[in-house]
Amino acid sequence: MTSVNFDPKVFDTPEFWRNPYPHLKVLRDHFPVYHDELHGLWYITRYDDVVEAFRDNQHYSSKNLERSMALVFGTTMMQFDGEEHTKRRNIVAPEFSGRRLEPILPIIEKNTQELINRFSATAAEDLAQDFQAKGEVELIDAFSSRLPVKVIIDMLGLPQEDHDLFHEWYPAMMAGLSGTPEEREQGIESNRQFHAYIDKLVDERSKRPGEDLISKLCIAEVDGARMSKEDIKAFASLLLVAGGETTDKAIGNMWVHMMENPEQFEEVKRDPDLFDRVFTETMRITPPAGSQQRDVIKPVDMYDQTIPVGAEAHFSIFAANHDERVFDHPDEFDIFRNDLYFGRELRSGYFDSGQASHLGFGLGKHFCVGYQLARSEAVIGSKALLKAMGSPRVKAGGKAHIQVAGPRNEPPKLELEFDVV
């Protein structure tokens, strides 16, 4: 028996949401399966155990999402298991990988440039008037929170003029997933407004399909099955949220790490292709999605404990990605570490090289559909930002903090300044 104590009240503190890693280390080291009786959850925290749990469809089910995500969005593939899940996933997943993603790259570039032009306009005007031009930007509001939404809007074929509406709806929908009852209500209301907004559009696209994703979903068939109108609307909500706030956090955190690690930033400035590595290491050290929950459908025996049927298990991505059994000096940001697999994810876990991947996109049947899209947005976006800003630094007295996924985090800010030449 361990003599170390762990108080689950910590999960409700701002301190935990600012920096969960030291607390999760206690769980990894002393309570690799931890029953949090206060919140009714079972935590799994070691890398190997989290990998195994994600792959295990016999003991765990995603049905728990019927009680959270589905209440806000409606029915989506995420809440299904087995064949029902595969059938739904096969309708949409091909649109997000391989060749089909190629036409999206110019969309990412166009949207990136539009956002950069917007925030560099003032500095450019100053320069034209011979002032010593210094650009300033709060990168989260001006860029990282906007790019993923703009890209999804274009992919769905929705009007960019209404960007501010989507930008308002999606954080409310996100907060509705894990927040207070009031936030849940607000999330449901925002989702209702979004669905009302796209309702007519789905009808029109079913009759006269175009090249956009909504049209493709209207006509796609797998095993003779088509998506219902409600399923299409729920999937559009899922995309806004699954691909919005997560990619926002990834891009924002990449830049916070660059500001905090000037030597590595120098290397990246010399070779911007290294942003690919920055993305991967950011996904490991500060994953935007910190954990995934599952219902336990068969008793799970681990470390002399049994997680009973009906329990809710919490696979901690935060904890697994910081497991010192797998990653040396796991709390250090290092784009040249040799224990991490830096290639495109394709799948997760251990690779033949012996390196382990980050688990930021999950693993197994529900592995993230948008992994390639997210990487492309983060890398293309960051390269363009570097070109536009040259050598940015945190503004004197400015804020720069890592965004941790969670309902109680501070409003994210990354206040930068840069010289315009």
Ligand code: HEM
């Ligand atoms: C850095 C950004 C992203 C992160 C960290 C992330 C993370 C994740 C994780 C952890 C899962 C697994 C969920 C589970 O196991 O239950 C997942 C699933 C999913 N993601 Fe992402 N995601 C990102 C970007 C995107 C983008 C850009 C899209 C699409 C626009 C997307 C769409 C989805 C969908 C549809 C699923 C459900 C897959 C399924 O249930 O089979 N994600 N994502």
